[in-house]
Amino acid sequence: MPEISGLGHVGLFCNDLPKMRSFYARILGLTISDEDMARGICFLSAAPDAEHHELALVQAKEPGQKTHNVQQVSFKVKTLDDVRAFYHRLQQEGMKIDRTVTHGIACSVYFYDPEDNRVELYYTTPYKVRQPFGEHIDLDEPDAKLLAFAQSFEEKKGPPRGAQQPVA
Secondary structure, three states, X not given: OOOEEEEEEEEEEEOXXXXXXXXXHHHOXXXXXXXXXXXXXXXXXXXXXXXXXXXXXXXXXXXXXXXXXOOEEEEEEOOHHHHHHHHHHHHHOOOEEEEEEEOOOEEEEEEEOOOOOEEEEEEEOOOOOOXXXXXXXXXXXXXXXXXXXXXXXXXXXXXXXXXXXXXX
C-alpha cells in the first residue's frame, strides 16, 4: 500500500512577489533555489541540496486575481510506484485529477481534495532541472521510461539557476 513519506512543499499566492521573496530570503533566511521573475515565480528552500524547494511563491497575473494553481500542498512519496498507486486509488475514488506531470526533478499527480483544494503527490528524482517546468506524463508507463524522460530535461532545460537578482 502506498504511503506519504512527508510534507514536500507549499505553494503560496502573492500580491507583491518581490516583497514576499525578500521576506522569506532575507528575513527568514531561505535560499532561492530557482526563479523566473518574468513568469512571477520563486522557489525557496531551507536545504536546497536536499530539497529543490519547500516553498513556491507565485505572483498573480493581474491585480485581484488569485491563482489556485499555486495555492497547494505537496506531499512526498518514496517511490514512483507510490505515485502510480495513489493515482489509481484517486481515480477509483472519483477524485478530480488535475494533471500528471514530470518536473524533471519530480514525477507528480495533481488533484483536488473533497473541498477543491489542490494537492500534489510526488516522487523526487535525482535529476537537476531548471524550474518552473512541467511536461505531461502517463503514469501507466514503466518507471524506466518515465525516469529517462525526466532525466532528458537536465540537458534541455539546464540546472536550477538560483537567484536571478539580489535580494532587497
